[in-house]
Amino acid sequence: MTAYIIRRLLLLPLILFGVTLIIFSFTQILGPEKLLSAYVNPNVFDKLSNEDLDKLIHKYGLDQPLWTRYFKWINGVFHGDLGWSVTAKQPVAQAIKERIPYTLELALYAMIPVIGVGIWLGVAAAVNRDKFLDHFIRIFAIVGWSLPDFVFGLVVLMIFYSVLGWFPPGTMSSWAEQIVKSPEFKHFTHILSIDALLNGRLDIFWDAIRHLIGPILTISWLWWAYLLRITRSSMLEVLGKEYVRTARAKGVPEKDVIHKHARKNAMIPVVTVAGAMVIGLLSGTVIVEVIFNRIGMGRFTAQAATQLDYAAVLGSVLFYSTILIIGNLIIDILYAALDPRIRLG
Amino acid sequence: MNTELKRTLRKLFKNPSAILGFALLAFFILVAVFAPLIAPPINPLFPDENGNPMKLDDPYIMPILSWSSDPVPPSKDHPFGMIAGRDIFYGVVWGTRTAFKIGLIVVSASTLFGIIIGSIAGYFGGWIDEVLMRITDIFLSIPFLLAAMVLTTILGSGLDKVMIAMIIFGWMATARLIRANILQVKEEQFVLAAKALGIKNFIIIVRHILPNTIFPVLVQATMRLGSLVITAAALSFLGLGAPIGYADWGSMLNYTRNYILGSSGQALAYWYTVFYPGMAMVLFVLAWNLVGDALRDVFDPKLK
Amino acid sequence: MEKKPLLEVKNLKTYFYTEDGIVKAVDGVDFEVYPGETLGIVGESGSGKSVTSLSIMRLLDPNGEIVEGSEIIFEGKNLLELSEDEMRKIRGNDIAMIFQEPMVALNPVFTIGEQIMEAILLHQDVSKSEARKMAIEMLKKVGIPEPEKRVDEYPHELSGGMRQRAMIAMALSCRPKLLIADEPTTALDVTIQAQILELMRELQKEYGMAIILITHDVGVIAENADRVVVMYGGMVMETANVHELFKEMRHPYTWGLLNSLPRLDIEQERLYNIPGIVPDPLHFPPGCRFNTRCEFADEKCRKEIPPLYEVNKDHFSRCFYYQKVEEAQKLKKAGESA
């Protein structure tokens, strides 16, 4: 197992190299002129003569071959320099650093109800297989899984903001923003709701939560449905296993058969999915942050992509892929922790 | 074989949710096939020389019927209402065709690609497998939506670009599934028996291995179809897919989101702008998921 | 033999309701188990032998059902009338069970010790540390070397034979009065099978429990059982004392089965063939279940299910023509000695 983890860690840079190279090669399709538009104000751009264009292209090294430019970029990455983001009007590294806490906050809060409720309902559905509860949960889940997040997000916004006026879009109210940006407000973790509590500002905490509920509801709905399905089928498979019968033959009460013998085994595949889900939550924030107009990595990436801000795009891809790979590694370790056959194998 | 088929069908239709799925799917197929009859591709505002309404050059471009940009509530002529001067009903009907087009093309192309990669990796093993699987890992390490988003932007927006992007980043799950299945089937005795008979590798893969691994792949493809349509719509929603005015549920929703909050004092004034295209999409995806779920129950109870 | 039986199975019928129809896996089975004896149940796939054992434990799959009118009387109580709670107190305590594949019958995520201790803690009023001591003691008893170490290992760390020993330790930890062993050695190699069977004999002597030994291996039955029940098509075909059954079988199926076995102890010219295929439990033939493959079968056998005839004291055969088997047997013996 240790060897496996080391192997994965050694493969990590190789995969990141591959990932960035793919994205970098794609930008090659754009051609130097398009690439240049990321550096020059569009108003000025239209007035440039061909000669000026060539000069600028040369100045930014856009006429150099792919490899040269790629290694220049990689070199920058090693020095913490991811380039300049036109969309954010600040260095990409800085832009990402500022936005991570907001996305992290959203993902963290969304995860808790998803994992708890999803697994609980999945087990309940499996135990009551083909009974009313099972059908009800399954239908709920499959409808949830079929509901596109942006459609559901719009509905949430319509109901909870337009009609009821409870949960507004955005990241925080403007009065709160003023306080947060003032020097008295200490930033301990950069996660707004936690910092608000640490500063003793319950009003700001409540404001942050109010802005979070809509997005959390939107994201968790989808993943919750998904996790439930996986838990149910995994649990059903395990309940048919012989060792469950052995436990019953020992006289173990049904409650323990399910929650001790079966669930521990059923959780093994669920961990993989739950992990993939946490990773999915991070990238799922793209849509939600756009709909709810929240500050965060997702919206930043979406904006960067639509505006061909390719330095920012590369930086974001690097960020997301790193999270994804490390996330998968953690899943594998968790997997091993649950399954002694792998841990000791 | 006939009894086997009957058994399978009986199992398939035992489940009420499966019946619902197939019924919904049949409904959408009918809508797509008969779209020209349900919503004729004509522009009544522009009569041709005979006084008949003019035929549209491209039926997927929704004709502009009114110059008012505010949404118009449902009426007899426009049962789903109008937005940006275009008939929502028309968009929903022709959007069905768009959804099928996106789903089927992307799923079949990416599945085929995945089958090829997965078969080669699984059957030959060794360094070929190692290299192909590491490439798969790399492609899997970019979140799908993000990858599709970036590639679409680079290729330039448009539905065809969205599809290309989704194919390029959509084959990995199939490749992995096929590879895992082949590794399993490869050890089956009938494959060894075929080898003992001196049958060639290619024939062994195509005749003996693939037919035994294809059902889980088909189930997976069905279940993926729904989520691919969602992703395509999400890209349109982000402004990267079909242009405004194209009969596509995603781009319609992108446009209508501006009206979601209603007008002052009337929160739900423009509900129909989101409801109809949104509902069409939900039902479409639901149909595929229900069908996929039913197929999974029948063909591979263990597949997740 | 005026002992009181420990377990009486009377007219047991267990049906499974499947999509393809009703599977009458067990269809009217009667037998008794006396304290301290080994009852062998032998049969081929689909004979209903495993379903019988699961019915006794009431551990059938959800689509299986024990039909009204069946009785399973254990120490005077009808197990089918007990509540689930009362039944649970019997399982693992009075009646324990071991299964064919110890690899899949042991829970992979708990250690051997945890699994044995669980049974002890459920049925005995002891502390955790006492239970652990008892678990180690049990492991030692079943011949697992270094039990103090093995108690903390997971099933996959043990060999097949060791796993089955652990399974036996778990089953015997509460000193059950009846042990049901469902194909306990089928998944093991012959030299390991010999070890496990020897162990079971020793432990039976020590604990004095009764054993129901279920297997398809006639040799295992011959060497380990006191009395034998031969099952075919969900019914008891013949039941007798083991010595009598192998010498004086009175049912065509038993007769065919024993003559179709390749054997180490005698020279054989050509093996006997029971013609036809093992019937599918969904489509048992009408009349005697064996009539399609029986050389003595006639119209009557194709219509009526024969009753269990007492052909000798404590020797029953479900065949109208059991005398014919006797004659055939005599002829064969005459041929052999000639």
Place this chain on the structure above:
Amino acid sequence: MSEKKVLVRVENLVKYFPIRAGVFKRIVAWVRAVDDVSFDIYEGETVGLVGESGCGKTTVGMTLLRLYEPTSGRIIVDNEDTTYYFMPKIKAKKYLKNTYIKKFKNEDPETFTFIDKKYYDLYKELGESGFYSKLLSDLPEKRSEFRKTMQIVFQDPYSSLNPRIRIKTIVSEGPVLHKVIKKSEVIEKVKAALEEVGIHGDHMYRFPHQFSGGQRQRIGIARALLMNPKLIVADEAVAALDVSIRSQVINLMLDLQEKHNLTYLFISHDLSVIKYISDRVIVMYLGKIVENAPKKVLFDDPLHPYTKALMSAIPVPNPDYKKKRIILTGDVPSPVNPPTGCRFHPRCPVAKEICSKEEPQLREIQPGHFVACHFPGSLK
């Protein structure tokens, strides 16, 4: 006995499987599944290969059929060295060079075995390069010939037939490919082959799942039979069958052997079946042959302690049969780290010091009776 023609000669066959582990998936150890095994199979006889799981008996069968490539050793079929048939050309050439050319250049032709002499004559006639090109020229034909000579029947009736293919194709695929039968006569020949094994000829259009286990096994036999082979390797061919079906299939195989003059290598863990069907018996333990003798000799007077223990462990279906029980202690050790010296010594009731140090060689104690034991016959 020696008059009989040797159909297959296996010389010093070795098959190791790598175990890969660690960060770079390097080979950290080898499973020594078959470790230096030699035996002959004579035409028309049935050789029973018996042993417990992990002893390498199945690997011997698979390697013989070249479903696994041997690690080393030589496999001679019908007086032809077939070892290099399935190697890539470069490897095959290297094999020929190491096996023959080196020997021809350095050793005295007088000491050569029959088979070596045959290749030596070829070498004398054609020279080194001519030798290579002659032997490597028609590999596809040689492979085809090899496949026609040897066929296999597998254990599991459920996995040995492709569930998605009709019986007709399953049975005729190989013979058509190797032109044993013409395409035009497929229906007729398949029908005949099926009826020969006791399956209704019209059932050739069915799929495998429509047959019972015993019937599937018959179909597997028909598939091998239609290739018109000389040797059939039966790998636990009756192990998965019900008792009442087992004797049907065994009898069928014996009938077919007589009719087609077949040779069998019958691999099984069940000594009773081996005793019934075989002419000669080879006993394997942990990748090695421990005893090889004609059936009667072996069962009357087993000399290796393992053979003896194995026999005593088989339950006899006769409650009045008195036998001495020899219960071996411990488990079969792992073939990754086999014990030193005699591989059986940790479990052997009569092992002495030498057994743990020196590996006993397979010796011919009486004509045709080979034993690999320092103290043969000492276990009473």
